[in-house]
Amino acid sequence: MTLKTNAAIDARRIAATPRGIGIGFPIYAERALNAELWDVEGRRYIDFGSGIAVLNTGHRHPRVVEAIRAQLDRFTHTAYQVVPYESVVSLAERLNRLTPGTHAKKTAFFTTGAEAVENAIKIARAATRRPGVIALGGGFHGRTFMGMALTGKVVPYKTGFGPFPGSIFHVPAPIALHGVSVDDSLRAIEQLFKADIEPEQVAAIILEPVQGEGGFYAAPPEFMRALRRICDRHGILLIADEIQTGFGRTGKWFAMDHYDVVPDLMTMAKSLAGGTPLSAVCGRAEIMDAPAPGGLGGTYAANALAIASAHAVLDVIEEEKLCERAQQLGDRLKARLEALRAKVPQICDVRGLGAMVAVEFAGADGAPDPAFTKEVQTRARDAGLLLLTCGVHANVVRFLFPLTIEDAVLEEGLDILAAALQA
Numbered sequence: 001m002t003l004k005t006n007a008a009i010d011a012r013r014i015a016a017t018p019r020g021i022g023i024g025f026p027i028y029a030e031r032a033l034n035a036e037l038w039d040v041e042g043r044r045y046i047d048f049g050s051g052i053a054v055l056n057t058g059h060r061h062p063r064v065v066e067a068i069r070a071q072l073d074r075f076t077h078t079a080y081q082v083v084p085y086e087s088v089v090s091l092a093e094r095l096n097r098l099t100p101g102t103h104a105k106k107t108a109f110f111t112t113g114a115e116a117v118e119n120a121i122k123i124a125r126a127a128t129r130r131p132g133v134i135a136l137g138g139g140f141h142g143r144t145f146m147g148m149a150l151t152g153k154v155v156p157y158k159t160g161f162g163p164f165p166g167s168i169f170h171v172p173a174p175i176a177l178h179g180v181s182v183d184d185s186l187r188a189i190e191q192l193f194k195a196d197i198e199p200e201q202v203a204a205i206i207l208e209p210v211q212g213e214g215g216f217y218a219a220p221p222e223f224m225r226a227l228r229r230i231c232d233r234h235g236i237l238l239i240a241d242e243i244q245t246g247f248g249r250t251g252k253w254f255a256m257d258h259y260d261v262v263p264d265l266m267t268m269a270k271s272l273a274g275g276t277p278l279s280a281v282c283g284r285a286e287i288m289d290a291p292a293p294g295g296l297g298g299t300y301a302a303n304a305l306a307i308a309s310a311h312a313v314l315d316v317i318e319e320e321k322l323c324e325r326a327q328q329l330g331d332r333l334k335a336r337l338e339a340l341r342a343k344v345p346q347i348c349d350v351r352g353l354g355a356m357v358a359v360e361f362a363g364a365d366g367a368p369d370p371a372f373t374k375e376v377q378t379r380a381r382d383a384g385l386l387l388l389t390c391g392v393h394a395n396v397v398r399f400l401f402p403l404t405i406e407d408a409v410l411e412e413g414l415d416i417l418a419a420a421l422q423a
């Protein structure tokens with residue numbers, strides 16, 4: 001029998017799988033529960049990453065496990081497009097009600113976040129009969145070709161993979177911390193309309209209300225309002241990519257609930273389905289109906305197990321009041337980080353909407369400090385805490401612990417974090 005050690009499996013991984021699939025931590029998961037994870041060597045970790053924002057309801061929430069188990073006993077797959085099932089219709093009805101705006105909506109299900117983004121663009125182009133799409137620098141929208149084209153970060157996502165689909169344009173994201181104002185971003189859009197594409201040829205503007213991979217920067221409300229005005233003036237659709245921000249993370253069901261702006265289309269994935277692959281595009285009914293029958297779908301789209309899981313996730317968020325809990329957890333975390341500022345001069349910013357909190361690091365000269373960020377992540381990992389980084393300069397630690405995390409586990413994790421920051 002081969003010994004199951006992290007090092008032994010990692011050696012096999014390197015031989016058997018390509019390096020392009022980068023690994024955050026070479027520890028191999030054995031089991032997990034809520035905010036804790038154990039590796040094959042029996043070592044316990046506190047998981048502040050939640051499988052990249054997928055587990056707002058924690059690892060193996062009993063309600064989610066039970067829903068999947070019950071569905072397993074009925075059927076796993078029919079291909080929804082061949083033989084449909086009612087749970088998809090009822091999940092669409094729930095999402096149509098939960099998402100921002102009181103207008104008539106429809107929802108289509110897919111498998112991955114990138115697929116939701118692809119389909120949102122397909123739908124926007126079919127509805128407007130225009131090709132252009134505007135996205136933001138630093139934004140992340142996935143690893144498929146349209147996802148890559150929309151993503152505003154070259155290394156590592158786009159390196160070596162071009163050419164990308166045409167008619168995609170980027171403007172700088174308004175991030176005051178990095179010297180880009182709302183006016184700068186809006187001027188860049190106006191310039192785009194002069195230099196690159198007339199607004200009448202633009203189908204959509206897509207943005208994450210809070211950039212995820214890009215560094216947890218929330219779009220300023222006046223920027224969101226200005227985008228809505230530009231869209232309305234020119235018949236452009238506003239797409240909110242809520243794949244990382246959705247399902248309670250920001251203290252409300254969706255990050256767009258923090259704005260007095262309603263998007264025309266919204267993409268969702270990740271915490272929608274508690275660890276099973278499911279994504280969705282929800283939007284104005286008449287826009288969603290633009291593609292002809294057969295134009296949308298996929299063999300695994302609306303997988304029965306994932307749909308069952310998503311229903312349970314929505315129940316848990318409602319019943320356990322996870323939006324309120326996200327706000328409380330985020331406030332606690334921000335207070336801890338703010339208190340550490342005096343002792344950790346590398347902390348240049350603490351920010352967050354609800355529990356979507358991040359801490360950013362810079363050196364004495366004010367330049368981004370990715371080396372310190374990596375050090376903090378490594379020290380935390382060695383002490384049993386899994387942290388994710390993000391940011392165009394890889395100088396941000398982002399917090400994505402389950403919103404169901406037990407108070408004691410959170411405190412234990414925060415103590416490890418504090419020690420890692422001050423070591």
Ligand SMILES: Cc1ncc(COP(=O)(O)O)c(C=O)c1O
Binds near residue numbers: 242
């Ligand atoms: C905002 C956003 N959009 C799209 C994606 C792509 O999702 P997936 O990795 O499921 O394809 C991600 C993934 O991190 C994301 O954060």
